[in-house]
Amino acid sequence: MPRAFTPKVVTANALLEGDVVYLTKQGHWTRKHEEADLIEDQATADIRLIEAQALAHEVVGPYLADAIKGADGPEPVHFREAFRTRGPSNYAHGKQEG
Amino acid sequence: MYAYTDFDRDFLAERNAQFRAQVERRIDGSLTEDEFKPLRLMNGLYLQLHAYMLRVAIPYGTLNAGQMRQLATIADRWDKGYGHFTTRQNIQYNWPELRDVPDMLDALGEVGMHAIQTSGNTIRNVTADHFAGAAAEEVADPRPVAELIRQWSTDHPEFQFLPRKFKVAVTGSAQDRAVTAAHDIGLRLVERDGEIGATVLVGGGLGRTPMIGKVLSDFVALPDLLPYLEAVVAVYNLLGRRDNKYKARIKITVHENGIEEIRRLVDEEYIIRRAAFNGADMQLFGKISADFAAPDFVHGAGDYAAQYADDPVFRSFVDTNTAPHRHKDYTILTVSLKAHGATPGDATSDQMRVLAELAESYGHDELRISHEQNVILPHLPKRHLRAVFDALSGAGLATANIGLASDIIACPGMDYCALATARSIPVAQEIATRFEELKLEYEVGPLKIKISGCINACGHHHVGHIGILGLDRAGVENYQITLGGDGGPDAIIGERAGPGFAYDEVVDAIERLVRAYLAIREGADETFLETYKRTGPAPFKATLYPASEKAHAA
Ligand code: HEM
Numbered sequence: 152m153p154r155a156f157t158p159k160v161v162t163a164n165a166l167l168e169g170d171v172v173y174l175t176k177q178g179h180w181t182r183k184h185e186e187a188d189l190i191e192d193q194a195t196a197d198i199r200l201i202e203a204q205a206l207a208h209e210v211v212g213p214y215l216a217d218a219i220k221g222a223d224g225p226e227p228v229h230f231r232e233a234f235r236t237r238g239p240s241n242y243a244h245g246k247q248e249g
Numbered sequence: 250m251y252a253y254t255d256f257d258r259d260f261l262a263e264r265n266a267q268f269r270a271q272v273e274r275r276i277d278g279s280l281t282e283d284e285f286k287p288l289r290l291m292n293g294l295y296l297q298l299h300a301y302m303l304r305v306a307i308p309y310g311t312l313n314a315g316q317m318r319q320l321a322t323i324a325d326r327w328d329k330g331y332g333h334f335t336t337r338q339n340i341q342y343n344w345p346e347l348r349d350v351p352d353m354l355d356a357l358g359e360v361g362m363h364a365i366q367t368s369g370n371t372i373r374n375v376t377a378d379h380f381a382g383a384a385a386e387e388v389a390d391p392r393p394v395a396e397l398i399r400q401w402s403t404d405h406p407e408f409q410f411l412p413r414k415f416k417v418a419v420t421g422s423a424q425d426r427a428v429t430a431a432h433d434i435g436l437r438l439v440e441r442d443g444e445i446g447a448t449v450l451v452g453g454g455l456g457r458t459p460m461i462g463k464v465l466s467d468f469v470a471l472p473d474l475l476p477y478l479e480a481v482v483a484v485y486n487l488l489g490r491r492d493n494k495y496k497a498r499i500k501i502t503v504h505e506n507g508i509e510e511i512r513r514l515v516d517e518e519y520i521i522r523r524a525a526f527n528g529a530d531m532q533l534f535g536k537i538s539a540d541f542a543a544p545d546f547v548h549g550a551g552d553y554a555a556q557y558a559d560d561p562v563f564r565s566f567v568d569t570n571t572a573p574h575r576h577k578d579y580t581i582l583t584v585s586l587k588a589h590g591a592t593p594g595d596a597t598s599d600q601m602r603v604l605a606e607l608a609e610s611y612g613h614d615e616l617r618i619s620h621e622q623n624v625i626l627p628h629l630p631k632r633h634l635r636a637v638f639d640a641l642s643g644a645g646l647a648t649a650n651i652g653l654a655s656d657i658i659a660c661p662g663m664d665y666c667a668l669a670t671a672r673s674i675p676v677a678q679e680i681a682t683r684f685e686e687l688k689l690e691y692e693v694g695p696l697k698i699k700i701s702g703c704i705n706a707c708g709h710h711h712v713g714h715i716g717i718l719g720l721d722r723a724g725v726e727n728y729q730i731t732l733g734g735d736g737g738p739d740a741i742i743g744e745r746a747g748p749g750f751a752y753d754e755v756v757d758a759i760e761r762l763v764r765a766y767l768a769i770r771e772g773a774d775e776t777f778l779e780t781y782k783r784t785g786p787a788p789f790k791a792t793l794y795p796a797s798e799k800a801h802a803a
């Protein structure tokens with residue numbers, strides 16, 4: 152039996168600031184996880200990652216990260232990705248700074 | 250202290266101009282990330298979880314006030330008003346933007362600092378005992394040797410593409426505050442028949458496969474040291490494994506070939522290398538040594554004795570944070586960057602300026618950064634100690650906890666580092682806060698807790714009396730505890746205690762370990778490490794895993 156596909160988002164770091172970004176449905180980068188395009192199958196995920204890699208002048212190191220559907224949009228699954236949506240835990244720096 | 254020459258400055262300016270052009274070409278799209286990445290890493294620029302990070306070398310941990318002030322200015326102007334001092338005697342800026350980095354490097358260049366060779370498969374920033382030139386029991390100042398090695402290794406054409414990174418540490422004291430046994434090459438300066446030389450250790454390292462360095466040579470006289478080191482690195486350069494990144498460090502080369510075989514090859518190579526050295530290195534060494542000459546110490550301790558006797562708070566600070574200086578009227582003061590609950594190794598720009606001011610006013614313009622992530626005033630006259638204490642108190646820098654349970658080394662972990670498998674900073678913060686609440690750490694005495702956020706072991710957890718390694722176990726942070734490690738002259742790799750602990754269990758586990766120690770020690774003089782060596786792990790495991798102990802008994 153084929154394994155169930157875990158939905159994905161495409162994520163990277165912005166070239167200039169290094170801040171975490173996510174690929175939207177429209178093919179732009181957003182700083183907010185909940186605005187990311189939640190990808191539901193492997194074939195689309197592969198294509199969207201290639202699209203992201205073509206935007207190499209805007210971002211660094213795009214990759215696919217597991218995500219799930221939440222009330223306000225996609226939510227991260229792994230704690231590493233959850234930290235990336237916020238910033239460090241020792242100071243209110245990064246995205247949580249507002 | 251050593252001052253950069255015009256040659257050094259021109260070299261830095263040229264390197265920075267090159268990097269500025271490379272950054273522009275990355276931004277305008279003419280360089281891909283694959284092309285740019287090795288270039289930025291060679292200039293100390295990493296991409297972490299949330300932002301770029303600029304790592305700046307502080308060779309052998311020595312800074313003057315002007316340099317410290319410039320670090321503060323850079324933190325204010327291009328970062329978030331603070332810097333993080335690391336276990337490699339670097340400072341890291343966690344929030345630079347790509348466009349600003351060339352300006353930051355120029356600002357560093359103005360005070361003779363840089364970020365070159367803080368990464369890549371080269372000979373890295375050479376580290377030295379942070380009490381160098383000051384400690385009462387020192388045999389010789391390790392910094393001239395470290396500086397000689399820096400000049401010899403910087404842009405050394407033969408050694409720009411070693412199988413893997415290569416770290417050298419030098420100590421001039423039998424107390425080995427430079428953890429020489431955990432480096433690719435560790436040098437311990439010793440005296441034999443009136444001559445200074447080095448005991449050369451090779452093949453130490455932490456990371457995935459921790460190993461304690463082995464003695465390659467008991468004694469190499471100073472004039473023979475560079476050719477000898479060149480022979481060691483040359484042998485490694487040919488023999489080291491390039492097929493597998495995890496087997497590429499010299500510790501594996503030594504392990505796979507045996508120390509005798511390495512010694513044979515090095516001795517062979519040494520004959521060729523020695524002939525090529527014409528003594529110019531020793532002339533240079535003479536010049537460098539003069540640059541590191543001790544300051545003119547001033548006699549007299551003023552009112553120090555009365556000040557020490559009168560105020561128990563001051564007395565406790567002095568007892569905990571100072572070490573014996575070679576001059577009787579001086580002391581070595583370690584300023585803790587480990588206020589309870591703060592991030593180990595972080596200093597705000599204001600704190601940096603206070604430290605610069607104190608060094609300039611009282612401390613012969615010298616500051617040191619220790620691998621234990623604290624700042625040192627190495628030459629402090631005792632008569633000024635009280636004034637310095639008062640100034641530090643006003644800046645939140647007078648925590649009296651050096652060498653105690655809350656003086657924790659922690660790597661950046663998953664709060665910053667892209668390689669991390671778990672966080673380390675908040676674990677350190679919570680352990681320190683707990684000990685502060687319990688008011689236990691003075692009773693406990695010397696205890697080194699060290700935390701890494703992944704197997705790379707940047708937090709030296711293997712050589713912590715209590716080591717903590719953060720891992721990702723099935724998508725949850727999990728913390729493995731090692732016991733009995735030691736980074737001193739008789740270095741030992743700690744032993745794993747057993748299964749790991751969840752994030753919210755680990756602070757309790759550490760408290761149980763410490764309480765078990767207090768219960769079984771043979772008097773207040775027996776340290777945690779001594780008790781562990783006497784009893785072995787059993788009583789400590791019993792307190793960490795009470796249930797499984799019962800299961801065994803049943
Ligand atoms: C944040 C970015 C960092 C990266 C990408 C990084 C990368 C690594 C890697 C890959 C290793 C393992 C090397 C090996 O065993 O072959 C390592 C080891 C080490 N790093 Fe880092 N590190 C980082 C930060 C730090 C920091 C902040 C410190 C000091 C606090 C540090 C000091 C060390 C030390 C002491 C070791 C272990 C000793 C050894 O090399 O054998 N690193 N690092």
Ligand code: SF4
Nearest residue numbers: 660666669702703707
């Ligand atoms: S030990 Fe791991 S998590 Fe910590 S700084 Fe080193 S690479 Fe990063």
